[in-house]
Amino acid sequence: MIVMRMPQKMVRRLERAKSLDGVAKPVAKVVQKAVRPRPVRNTLSGTNLGHPLHPSLTDVPIGAWTMAALLDAAGGRDAEPSADLLIGTGIAAAVPTALTGLNDWSDTLGKERRVGLVHALGNSAALSLYIASLITRMKGDRQTGKALGYAGLGMMAIGAYLGGHLSFVRGVNVNRNAWQEGPEEWTPVLGEHDLAEGDHRIAEAGGVQILLHRMGGKVYALDATCGHMGGPLDEGTFEHGCVTCPWHGSTFRFSDGGVVRGPASTPQPCYETRIENGRVEVRMPPVGVPAGPAEEHGAGVGRGHRRQPAHTSAF
Numbered sequence: 001m002i003v004m005r006m007p008q009k010m011v012r013r014l015e016r017a018k019s020l021d022g023v024a025k026p027v028a029k030v031v032q033k034a035v036r037p038r039p040v041r042n043t044l045s046g047t048n049l050g051h052p053l054h055p056s057l058t059d060v061p062i063g064a065w066t067m068a069a070l071l072d073a074a075g076g077r078d079a080e081p082s083a084d085l086l087i088g089t090g091i092a093a094a095v096p097t098a099l100t101g102l103n104d105w106s107d108t109l110g111k112e113r114r115v116g117l118v119h120a121l122g123n124s125a126a127l128s129l130y131i132a133s134l135i136t137r138m139k140g141d142r143q144t145g146k147a148l149g150y151a152g153l154g155m156m157a158i159g160a161y162l163g164g165h166l167s168f169v170r171g172v173n174v175n176r177n178a179w180q181e182g183p184e185e186w187t188p189v190l191g192e193h194d195l196a197e198g199d200h201r202i203a204e205a206g207g208v209q210i211l212l213h214r215m216g217g218k219v220y221a222l223d224a225t226c227g228h229m230g231g232p233l234d235e236g237t238f239e240h241g242c243v244t245c246p247w248h249g250s251t252f253r254f255s256d257g258g259v260v261r262g263p264a265s266t267p268q269p270c271y272e273t274r275i276e277n278g279r280v281e282v283r284m285p286p287v288g289v290p291a292g293p294a295e296e297h298g299a300g301v302g303r304g305h306r307r308q309p310a311h312t313s314a315f
């Protein structure tokens with residue numbers, strides 16, 4: 001028998017609350033339209049940063065408001081200006097944090113979309129309470145300002161719990177290729193003549209699905225699963241030396257796996273290719289060695305990066 005704790009039970013209920021879809025669907029449509037321009041999408045998704053921007057930004061309001069609560073509770077009169085400054089800092093940071101969160105949320109569906117909606121509502125309530133708290137403090141009513149701040153802290157904690165659930169339980173915006181390692185040795189995957197110019201095929205090497213594409217007489221190879229949320233890249237659009245994912249429109253360069261357009265923020269794993277004995281072969285490029293596509297006869301040279309072990313952390 002599975003024993004669930006109270007917060008888990010409540011989140012499970014939220015996941016099943018289909019009544020939320022009536023609000024979530026039209027709001028998501030509006031957000032999707034607003035973030036469609038490439039610069040907006042790339043900025044809010046963290047495409048140029050190399051991982052999603054929203055989780056990094058959340059640290060600022062959470063940290064500022066938590067410290068403000070600590071100063072309110074134990075800092076005395078001397079700490080009042082610092083507490084006010086921290087509350088103002090959290091309010092200022094909450095705006096870009098909310099925008100990046102809305103961008104990420106707009107790509108979700110079903111359970112993730114429902115929980116994400118309540119996550120956003122909780123954080124919006126926290127922001128409103130902190131704005132009211134700051135105004136009240138400025139007017140000289142510190143006790144009410146503190147009470148509003150504590151209420152804001154409670155709402156923020158609920159929002160943070162739901163955000164953690166989305167990331168660590170539901171896997172929203174977790175790189176879908178994080179645990180995949182392609183072959184380190186040259187591995188034949190296809191006959192040289194099985195891939196016509198402009199065509200693409202899926203092949204398996206080292207337990208990884210690899211997308212092969214021939215253009216300009218060269219064969220390029222990328223991980224076939226979109227790192228954003230697992231979309232099938234072989235069903236995407238192929239143009240201008242890139243493939244565009246059919247699910248949310250992330251666009252990856254074949255030459256190096258780089259992200260041209262978000263929401264993906266992690267480059268798509270890119271493989272070296274060569275043609276040997278009439279077979280197309282692939283491997284992960286060795287560390288520090290430029291990699292690239294195979295030409296019609298013989299190996300070509302381009303750029304690529306071998307992925308680091310899957311369980312390393314940036315922190």
Ligand code: FES
Nearest residue numbers: 226229231245248
């Ligand atoms: S799964 Fe979202 S862009 Fe590919």
